[in-house]
Amino acid sequence: MRHPAEGVLRRLLDEPSGVAVVDRRHVADCPQCLDELVTIRQDADVVGAALACDRGEDADVAAGWRRLSAATTGPAGPAPRRAAPRPARRSSGLLRRPAAAACAVAVVLTGAGAAAANDWLPIFGTQQVAPVGITATDLVALPDLSAYGELRLLAEPGIHDVAGAAAAAAETGLDVPEVADLPRGISGDPVLQVGGRTSATFTFSAARAARAAARAGGALPSPPPGLDGTSVRLDAGPGVVQRWTSDAGAPALVVGRAVAPTAFSSGVPFDAVRDYLLSLPGLPDELAEQLRTLSADGSTLPLPVPAEEVTTTSADVGGAPATVVATRDGTLAAVVWVEDGTVTVVAGSVDDSEALSVARGLR
Amino acid sequence: MRGPSPSAVRSDLEEVFRRDYRMVVGAAARVLGSRAEAEDVAQEVFLSFGRTQVPAEQARGWLSVAAAHTALNVLRAGRRRAAQETAAGGPDDVVADVADAVLTREERSRVRDALGRLPRKQAVALVLRHSGLSYGELAAALDMSPGSIGTTVRRAESALREELDRHAPSR
Numbered sequence: 001m002r003h004p005a006e007g008v009l010r011r012l013l014d015e016p017s018g019v020a021v022v023d024r025r026h027v028a029d030c031p032q033c034l035d036e037l038v039t040i041r042q043d044a045d046v047v048g049a050a051l052a053c054d055r056g057e058d059a060d061v062a063a064g065w066r067r068l069s070a071a072t073t074g075p076a077g078p079a080p081r082r083a084a085p086r087p088a089r090r091s092s093g094l095l096r097r098p099a100a101a102a103c104a105v106a107v108v109l110t111g112a113g114a115a116a117a118n119d120w121l122p123i124f125g126t127q128q129v130a131p132v133g134i135t136a137t138d139l140v141a142l143p144d145l146s147a148y149g150e151l152r153l154l155a156e157p158g159i160h161d162v163a164g165a166a167a168a169a170a171e172t173g174l175d176v177p178e179v180a181d182l183p184r185g186i187s188g189d190p191v192l193q194v195g196g197r198t199s200a201t202f203t204f205s206a207a208r209a210a211r212a213a214a215r216a217g218g219a220l221p222s223p224p225p226g227l228d229g230t231s232v233r234l235d236a237g238p239g240v241v242q243r244w245t246s247d248a249g250a251p252a253l254v255v256g257r258a259v260a261p262t263a264f265s266s267g268v269p270f271d272a273v274r275d276y277l278l279s280l281p282g283l284p285d286e287l288a289e290q291l292r293t294l295s296a297d298g299s300t301l302p303l304p305v306p307a308e309e310v311t312t313t314s315a316d317v318g319g320a321p322a323t324v325v326a327t328r329d330g331t332l333a334a335v336v337w338v339e340d341g342t343v344t345v346v347a348g349s350v351d352d353s354e355a356l357s358v359a360r361g362l363r
Numbered sequence: 364m365r366g367p368s369p370s371a372v373r374s375d376l377e378e379v380f381r382r383d384y385r386m387v388v389g390a391a392a393r394v395l396g397s398r399a400e401a402e403d404v405a406q407e408v409f410l411s412f413g414r415t416q417v418p419a420e421q422a423r424g425w426l427s428v429a430a431a432h433t434a435l436n437v438l439r440a441g442r443r444r445a446a447q448e449t450a451a452g453g454p455d456d457v458v459a460d461v462a463d464a465v466l467t468r469e470e471r472s473r474v475r476d477a478l479g480r481l482p483r484k485q486a487v488a489l490v491l492r493h494s495g496l497s498y499g500e501l502a503a504a505l506d507m508s509p510g511s512i513g514t515t516v517r518r519a520e521s522a523l524r525e526e527l528d529r530h531a532p533s534r
Contacts, residue, residue, distance in 0.1 A: 007516075007517055010520075011513035043517075044520050046523075046527060047520045059388040059389075064384050065377065065384070071410060
C-alpha cells in the first residue's frame with residue numbers, strides 16, 4: 001500500500017478525525033510512516049514553541065474599541081496604513097486554542113497507560129456523573145508510569161461549555177449525536193461541553209524503571225532492544241459531551257463522542273511498548289488484561305471497569321460492536337462503541353436496555 | 364467595490380470587533396511577538412474590515428487571514444520597532460513562558476525573520492494553524508483544499524525547523 005503523504009501525517013497530529021481510517025491504520029502499522037511522523041511531530045512541537053506567544057486573551061477590548069471608534073468616527077476617518085488582504089470566500093467556525101498544559105494527572109496517567117480513551121472519564125468527573133462507578137480517582141490508581149519514564153502533557157482538553165450542537169460541531173469537527181427519544185424521567189435540553197485534543201508523551205527510561213521495580217520489590221523485566229528512550233505519543237479528542245439532568249435535577253444521562261485515542265511510538269512498535277508496560281511489576285492483572293485491548297489506531301476501546309460492581313455484555317449499535325456496562329444494582333448503565341476512529345458513549349442513571357435504546361436511536 | 368467611502372462603516376463593526384478582537388490580536392502577536400504591535404495591526408485590520416461588505420458569518424476567517432497578512436507585511440517591511448524586542452520584561456514583552464523556556468529572545472527574533480521569508484501562503488497557514496484554526500477553517504479562509512493544508516503547514520514547519528537548526532547556538 002502506498003504511504004500517506006506528509007500532509008496527511010501532519011494532519012494526523014492535529015486532527016486524526018480528518019484523516020481517513022485506512023490511512024490511520026496504515027500509519028499505525030508502518031514503521032516508515034511512524035518514523036516520519038516522529039520527525040513531523042518534533043518539527044511541529046519546535047515551531048509551536050517558537051511561535052508561542054501571548055494569544056491576546058486578555059487584550060483590552062474596550063480600549064481597543066475606543067481607539068477604533070475614534071478612528072472611524074473622526075472627521076475623515078483615517079485610511080488604513082497598509083493594504084487589506086483579500087477576503088475569505090467561505091465561512092469560518094470557532095477557533096480552538098490548543099494550549100500547553102502544566103499538569104493533568106488523571107489524563108496523563110490514563111494516557112501513560114495507553115488508555116487515553118479514558119480522557120472521557122475526567123469529563124464525566126467534571127459532570128459529577130459516575131457511569132459504572134469510575135472516577136478520576138480510580139484512574140489515578142493506575143500505576144504511575146512517571147516512575148518508568150518521563151511524562152509530558154502536550155495539550156490539555158480545555159473543557160468548556162458551548163451554546164449548542166452547532167457550536168460543538170464547529171469546535172470539535174465531530175457529528176454531534178442527537179438523541180431521538182430520552183428515557184423516561186429525563187427531559188429538556190442538554191448542557192453541552194466540548195474539549196479539545198489531549199496529547200501526552202511517555203518516554204520510557206530503563207534506569208528509572210529499574211529503580212521503580214526495586215522499590216516495588218520486583219525485578220525489571222529485560223526491556224526489548226531499543227525501548228529505552230522510546231516515546232509514545234498519545235492523543236485523544238476532541239470530544240463533546242451532552243448532559244441531561246433528571247426531572248428531579250440530578251445528573252441523569254450523558255452522551256459523549258470523541259476522536260478515539262491513538263498511540264504512536266517513536267521507536268519500538270507500539271504493541272511492544274504496551275506489552276512491556278503491561279509486564280512491569282505492580283500492574284494489577286485485571287487492568288493488564290484491559291490494557292491489552294489497546295491498539296495503535298484507536299480501533300478498540302479499553303474500558304477499565306471494576307469487575308466486581310458491574311456486568312459487561314456485547315451488543316450491536318448500528319452495525320458496530322458495542323460494550324454494554326451495567327451496575328449490578330441496575331442503577332447505572334453505559335454503552336460504548338468505536339466506529340471509524342470515533343468513540344461514542346451513552347451513560348447514565350438508566351438501565352442497560354434504556355442506554356441501548358438511546359444509543360441505537362442516536363441520529 | 365468595497366467600502367465606497369471612509370465614513371461608510373458597516374453597522375455590525377462593533378459586534379464583530381468585540382467578538383473577534385482578541386483573536387485578531389493573538390494571531391498578529393504570533394507573527395510579531397509583541398502585544399503593542401499586534402494591537403496596532405488589529406486596529407488596521409478592523410479599519411479595513413469596517414469598510415468591507417464581507418458577510419458577518421465570514422468575518423472570522425477574513426479577519427484571521429487579514430491579521431496574519433498584515434502582521435507579515437509589518438515583518439517584511441522591516442517596520443518592527445526593535446526596542447520592543449529588547450525591552451526585557453517590559454510591557455511589550457508578552458512572549459509566553461513556554462517560549463521563554465525554549466528560546467532566547469535572539470532565537471525568537473530569528474524565527475520571525477525566517478517566518479517573514481517563507482512563501483506567503485505557507486506563513487499564513489502556519490501562523491493560523493498555530494493560532495488554533497482547524498484544517499477546515501484554514502481551507503475556507505485561504506481558499507485551499509483541506510488536503511493541501513497539511514502539506515502547506517508541514518513544509519512551513521520543516522523550513523522553520525531547518526532555519527532554527529542552522530543557526531542554533533552551541534550550548
